[in-house]
Amino acid sequence: MFKWILLTCVHQLKGERTISGIFNLLTGKRSSQTMQDARGYRLDKFFGIYSHLGREQLEHRCVQLKQKDLIIVVNHAFPVLTEKGEEYLARYEGPEFSSFDGMKSHRMVEEFQRRVSLLIQTWTNIGRGNNGFIPLVDHPKTQRMVKQIYLSTKKDTLKWIHSIHNEFHTLLSNLSPVEAELFAYRLTGAEVIGMTREQLKEKFSLTVEDVDICLQHTYYHIFQEVKKNPGDYPALTLCVSGLDAQKLITDSAKRTYRYIEQGMTIETITRKRRLKESTIQDHIVEAALVIPQFSIDQFLSSEDQQTIVSTADRLKTQRLRHINQELEGRFSYFEIRLALAKHQMNVEKGNPYANA
Structure with missing residues (x-):
C-alpha cells in the first residue's frame, strides 16, 4: 500500500x-x-x-x-x-486511497483526528465517573475545543457515545476491511487501550507505513463524509466545527503578497523586508500557486506566460533547466516558475482554497 x-x-x-x-x-x-x-x-x-x-x-x-x-x-x-x-x-489491485485530498485538507484532518480521539476518551471516561484520566492529546487548542464540546453534551453523554459508535459503524462499512479493523483496534476509550502502531503491524502482518497510511486514509474518508452530510453524523459533526479550507500560503509570503498588492516592486520589498531577492521571488511564486485572483501580468506578459507553459507541455517536463534551454535563456528561472505556478492555479480554479 x-x-x-x-x-x-x-x-x-x-x-x-x-x-x-x-x-x-x-x-x-x-x-x-x-x-x-x-x-x-x-x-x-x-x-x-x-x-x-x-x-x-x-x-x-x-x-x-x-x-x-x-x-x-x-x-x-x-x-x-x-x-x-x-x-x-x-x-496493482489494492486500495487506491481515493479519499486522500492532502493539499486541501491535511491540516484540517490532523486536527479532526485529534478532536475525535480526545472526545471519545473524554466521553467514555467521564461517563464512567473517571475524571482523572490523562488526555491522549497534548494539544492545548484541541483540549479547549473538546472541553467546549463536552460541556455542551454532558447531560446526554451516553446518548452521544451511542451516536458516535453508530456513525463509525456506518462510515467504516464503506472502507476496506483492513482499514476498518485497524481503525477500530486503534481507538482508546475508558477501559480499552488502543493498540500501538507496532502491535497493529504485527497483528495484520503489515509494515508500519501501511498501518499509518490506512489510518490516515480512514480519517480522510470520515472527515469528508461528515463534511458532506453533517445531518447524518451529529456526533462527529461536533468535531468538524471551524475546520474550513485555508490557503497554504505562509505568513511570510502573505506579507510579501500584500506589498505586491500595494504596487511595490520586488526590489522595494527586498529592501523593506531585509530579505534576499530570491526569497521574495519564492513568496511571489507561492502566492501564484494558491491565490486564484493574483495576476502575474506585472512580471510576465500573457504572451510570455503562454510561451513558457506551452514549451513545458511540449517537452512534458517541469524541469526548469530543460525549459530554460529550450527557450534559449529568454526567461529567468523565476519567470519560468511563476508562469508554471499561475498555470497550475488556473487548472485548479474549480476548487480554490479559501481565505488568505
Whole structure:
C-alpha cells in the first residue's frame, strides 16, 4: 500500500525530482517548490498525508524498492521506475486511497483526528465517573475545543457515545476491511487501550507505513463524509466545527503578497523586508500557486506566460533547466516558475482554497 504510493510518486515525478522531493511532498513541507511539485506533477492528493514520516524511514523503503528491482536511482538521487516497477503499478489491485485530498485538507484532518480521539476518551471516561484520566492529546487548542464540546453534551453523554459508535459503524462499512479493523483496534476509550502502531503491524502482518497510511486514509474518508452530510453524523459533526479550507500560503509570503498588492516592486520589498531577492521571488511564486485572483501580468506578459507553459507541455517536463534551454535563456528561472505556478492555479480554479 505504501509501496504503491511511493511508486506512484516516482512514476509521476518522471525522474525529475529526488527522494528528498518525495519526502517533502508526503510530509507537507510548506515551500513554494514542494507545493509547485505537488500541483505540477499531479500529486496534490498525497501532499502532507504522512507528516510524521522519517527521512531515514523513507530512504530505507526506497532502498528496498531498489533491491526488488522496482526502481533505479539515477545520479545517486533521482528515482525512476524500472520495467518491473511499471508492471507493478499496472497490475496493482489494492486500495487506491481515493479519499486522500492532502493539499486541501491535511491540516484540517490532523486536527479532526485529534478532536475525535480526545472526545471519545473524554466521553467514555467521564461517563464512567473517571475524571482523572490523562488526555491522549497534548494539544492545548484541541483540549479547549473538546472541553467546549463536552460541556455542551454532558447531560446526554451516553446518548452521544451511542451516536458516535453508530456513525463509525456506518462510515467504516464503506472502507476496506483492513482499514476498518485497524481503525477500530486503534481507538482508546475508558477501559480499552488502543493498540500501538507496532502491535497493529504485527497483528495484520503489515509494515508500519501501511498501518499509518490506512489510518490516515480512514480519517480522510470520515472527515469528508461528515463534511458532506453533517445531518447524518451529529456526533462527529461536533468535531468538524471551524475546520474550513485555508490557503497554504505562509505568513511570510502573505506579507510579501500584500506589498505586491500595494504596487511595490520586488526590489522595494527586498529592501523593506531585509530579505534576499530570491526569497521574495519564492513568496511571489507561492502566492501564484494558491491565490486564484493574483495576476502575474506585472512580471510576465500573457504572451510570455503562454510561451513558457506551452514549451513545458511540449517537452512534458517541469524541469526548469530543460525549459530554460529550450527557450534559449529568454526567461529567468523565476519567470519560468511563476508562469508554471499561475498555470497550475488556473487548472485548479474549480476548487480554490479559501481565505488568505
